[in-house]
Each structure stands twice: as structure tokens, then as C-alpha cells.
Amino acid sequence: xxxxxxxxxxxxxxxxxxxxLSLLRRLYRDGLESVSSTKIADELGLTGIQVRKDLSxxxxxxxPKVGHSISELIxxxxxxxxxxxxxxxxxxxxxxxxxxxxxxKGFAQENLDIIASFDTSPEKIGKVILxxxxxxLAEFVAMTKKHHVQMAILTVPASCxxxxxxxxxxxxxxxxxxxxxxQLSAPPHIIIENVSLSSSLAILSQKLTQRxxxxxxxxxxxx
Amino acid sequence: xxxxxxxxxxxxxxxxxxxxLSLLRRLYRDGLESVSSTKIADELGLTGIQVRKDLSxxxxxxxPKVGHSISELIxxxxxxxxxxxxxxxxxxxxxxxxxxxxxxKGFAQENLDIIASFDTSPEKIGKVILxxxxxxLAEFVAMTKKHHVQMAILTVPASCxxxxxxxxxxxxxxxxxxxxxxQLSAPPHIIIENVSLSSSLAILSQKLTQRxxxxxxxxxxxx
Numbered sequence: 001x002x003x004x005x006x007x008x009x010x011x012x013x014x015x016x017x018x019x020x021l022s023l024l025r026r027l028y029r030d031g032l033e034s035v036s037s038t039k040i041a042d043e044l045g046l047t048g049i050q051v052r053k054d055l056s057x058x059x060x061x062x063x064p065k066v067g068h069s070i071s072e073l074i075x076x077x078x079x080x081x082x083x084x085x086x087x088x089x090x091x092x093x094x095x096x097x098x099x100x101x102x103x104x105k106g107f108a109q110e111n112l113d114i115i116a117s118f119d120t121s122p123e124k125i126g127k128v129i130l131x132x133x134x135x136x137l138a139e140f141v142a143m144t145k146k147h148h149v150q151m152a153i154l155t156v157p158a159s160c161x162x163x164x165x166x167x168x169x170x171x172x173x174x175x176x177x178x179x180x181x182x183q184l185s186a187p188p189h190i191i192i193e194n195v196s197l198s199s200s201l202a203i204l205s206q207k208l209t210q211r212x213x214x215x216x217x218x219x220x221x222x223x
Numbered sequence: 224x225x226x227x228x229x230x231x232x233x234x235x236x237x238x239x240x241x242x243x244l245s246l247l248r249r250l251y252r253d254g255l256e257s258v259s260s261t262k263i264a265d266e267l268g269l270t271g272i273q274v275r276k277d278l279s280x281x282x283x284x285x286x287p288k289v290g291h292s293i294s295e296l297i298x299x300x301x302x303x304x305x306x307x308x309x310x311x312x313x314x315x316x317x318x319x320x321x322x323x324x325x326x327x328k329g330f331a332q333e334n335l336d337i338i339a340s341f342d343t344s345p346e347k348i349g350k351v352i353l354x355x356x357x358x359x360l361a362e363f364v365a366m367t368k369k370h371h372v373q374m375a376i377l378t379v380p381a382s383c384x385x386x387x388x389x390x391x392x393x394x395x396x397x398x399x400x401x402x403x404x405x406q407l408s409a410p411p412h413i414i415i416e417n418v419s420l421s422s423s424l425a426i427l428s429q430k431l432t433q434r435x436x437x438x439x440x441x442x443x444x445x446x
Contacts, residue, residue: 014426017422018421082429082432110424197418199237200238200418201333206303207398208310
């Protein structure tokens with residue numbers, strides 16, 4: 001028995017794969033058939049070593065002189081990410097952010113299909129938002145089991161995010177894409193990926209604040 | 224002259240600060256006045272050492288026996304992040320994601336005020352979306368200079384993200400919060416923070432795909 005399947009790949013490398021895909025698709029549209037890792041590195045401001053390491057993670061064998069076939073690279077990366085197969089997901093929380101994700105066109109390329117959304121608000125239940133029906137959250141468990149859905153997108157307020165997470169776990173959801181600004185607790189077999197707008201804003205605000213303090217310091221020195 | 228202002232703080236620590244804030248505000252609402260770093264660590268599943276390191280970054284002096292005053296902690300963290308002062312920002316790209324950010328209530332607590340949005344689409348220009356006027360992108364440079372805005376949120380399609388970035392730089396924007404799925408080029412003094420939905424989805428999809436392969440492997444072994 002191989003234990004390879006248990007291996008956790010480095011997060012920064014996996015995060016870079018969509019950026020490679022985006023570049024490779026552009027080069028392919030421009031009529032190119034092959035590309036070297038050095039060229040990829042130059043285009044993306046990375047080192048050649050980093051690019052070769054990232055690509056080899058997906059099972060691609062390097063070809064130093066010839067370069068890689070672009071269509072093969074795309075195929076490998078998509079396969080590694082599971083973007084070569086259609087994945088169905090439910091969305092819980094049909095507010096502004098939920099609607100934005102329902103309307104996000106980029107997911108088509110990533111083969112993500114948000115098939116329905118759920119909410120507890122009587123004004124939203126039964127409404128079709130951007131082509132997807134909004135169901136009563138009370139139907140979530142039954143619907144998840146019926147459609148064998150394994151992934152759910154969480155766009156509810158922080159205050160009810162943990163309760164909805166518990167419901168998702170009970171329903172058999174395995175992967176939760178969490179947009180609520182809260183740390184969720186879940187059994188270890190559940191995969192949680194957080195998109196924290198607050199954390200991202202914190203990084204930007206802190207740097208801007210620091211920059212402003214420097215600028216003030218410099219102008220005080222001059223005066 | 225101090226060079227302290229040039230110091231880059233560790234990204235994972237800065238990313239955790241909003242999570243501390245959220246916990247501290249809850250404890251404060253519950254009537255608590257002080258808290259130890261050990262209690263914070265327990266609540267958030269971190270180590271005490273990590274919490275003490277993160278908090279000391281904001282300039283808080285540890286008080287081992289007494290614990291920290293919660294209101295002082297909140298003040299320090301907010302000050303460090305610049306969330307104690309109102310920050311104005313412009314948003315460019317009034318599509319679904321742009322509207323979601325205009326409607327996101329969490330930003331009030333972070334003192335971020337998106338004062339207007341910009342677009343090139345004639346159907347959107349002149350419309351008020353969630354209380355904010357949508358202006359013609361052609362007015363961006365003049366408006367940015369007039370209102371001394373330093374931060375902009377980029378929610379345009381990938382294909383025009385670089386052109387809009389160039390415009391932002393010309394207008395004097397210093398901090399760009401980028402939601403477009405593309406690596407932007409900008410002069411070194413520009414602060415760019417990327418929210419990459421594709422990269423986050425890549426992490427979740429890859430783990431789900433790996434899990435499914437394992438499950439298939441195990442059921443094949445059994446049969």
C-alpha cells in the first residue's frame with residue numbers, strides 16, 4: 001500500500017498553480033505549443049527552481065532542452081487540482097457575498113458548479129438568484145445526501161457560521177470553503193479552507209499605516 | 224533616525240490579529256475586563272508563545288500574572304492595523320463581486336469606508352449601488368487626487384486588471400486590494416494585497432481530490 005495519497009503538498013506551491021494555468025492558457029491562445037520553466041519563471045517573477053519544483057509536484061517530468069508541451073502542462077495541473085472533473089457544491093448564505101460567488105464567472109473554468117443555495121430568510125427561500133434556486137436551510141441535509149454533494153461554500157454571518165458548519169458535517173460535507181470571519185471547529189477529516197477578507201485587509205492596512213507613519217516622520221525631519 | 228518604520232512584520236502574525244480582535248470584542252461584550260495570553264491561546268487553538276509573540280508585535284507589554292486589559296488590547300491591535308482611523312477607499316469594477324464588497328457590513332468595524340465605485344459600463348455609470356455612486360472610470364484620476372484617496376479595491380476582470388492598476392498608480396493610489404485573478408506589476412512603492420479566490424479554491428480542490436483518490440484506493444483494496 002502506498003502512503004503517497006496522504007502526502008500534504010506545500011500550500012504556497014498549490015496556491016501558485018492557478019497562476020501558472022492562467023499564464024499557460026494565455027500562451028496557448030497566443031499560438032504557442034511549448035514553453036520552458038525558465039520562460040514561465042520570467043513571466044511570473046519566480047525563480048526557475050521554484051517553477052520546476054511546483055510543476056514536478058503535479059507529476060510532470062522535466063524536459064530541459066525541449067521545453068514542456070503547454071497542453072500537457074495544462075492537463076497535468078488541472079488533473080492535480082481536480083479541475084478536470086466537474087465538482088458540484090452547495091452555497092449556504094444567499095446574501096451579497098453569496099450572490100457574488102453565484103455570479104463569479106471564473107468558476108466555470110475551474111469546473112466548479114454551485115448547483116443551489118440555502119438560506120433561512122423567508123424572503124430569500126424559493127427565489128432564483130443568478131440561475132440557482134434558494135432552498136430552506138432545513139432541507140440542506142436531505143439535499144446533500146440526495147445529490148451526493150461533498151463541498152459547501154459558507155457565506156453566512158460569523159454569528160451562525162459554527163452552527164451551519166455542524167449541520168454541514170452532519171450532512172456528510174467533506175470540504176468547506178469558509179468566507180465567514182471566524183475560526184470553525186470541525187472533526188479532523190473535514191477539510192476547511194478559509195478566505196478571510198479581514199486578514200487580507202489587515203495586511204494591507206498595516207502596511208499602509210506603517211508607510212504613512214514613515215512619510216510623516218520624513219516630512220517632520222525635513223521641516 | 225529610526226529604521227523601525229521600515230520593518231516588515233511576519234505576515235501570518237498580522238493575519239491573525241483580526242481573529243484576536245473578534246475574540247476580544249466577544250469577551251468584552253460578555254462583560255470580561257481582562258484576559259491572559261494562555262486563555263486567548265486556548266480559545267483559538269494556538270500556543271501561548273505564539274499569542275505572546277503576536278501581541279508584542281503590536282507594542283503591548285506582557286503582564287504575566289494580571290493578564291491584559293481587554294479594552295487596551297483592542298486599542299493596541301486596532302492602532303497597529305490602522306483600524307482606529309477611518310480609511311477611505313475607491314472601488315473599481317462594479318460587478319457582482321464589487322457589489323458584494325460594497326454591501327459587506329464587516330468593513331464598518333474595520334473603519335474602511337468605500338466612498339464610491341468606478342466602472343466603464345454605460346449601464347452602471349451614474350447608478351447608486353448600495354448607497355455609493357458609480358462614476359465613469361475616466362474620472363478616477365481626478366477624483367482620487369481631489370479626495371486624497373490612497374487605497375483602491377480592484378474587482379475588474381483579469382483581462383483589464385493591469386491597465387486599471389497602471390491608472391491607479393498614475394492617480395497616486397498607494398495600496399491596492401486586488402481581487403482580480405492575476406499577478407499585477409507595479410512600482411516597488413505600491414503595496415498590493417491579493418485575494419485570490421482561485422488559489423484558495425485550488426487548495427481545497429486539491430485536498431478533496433486527494434481524499435477521493437484515497438477513498439477509492441481503500442475501497443479497491445477491500446474488494
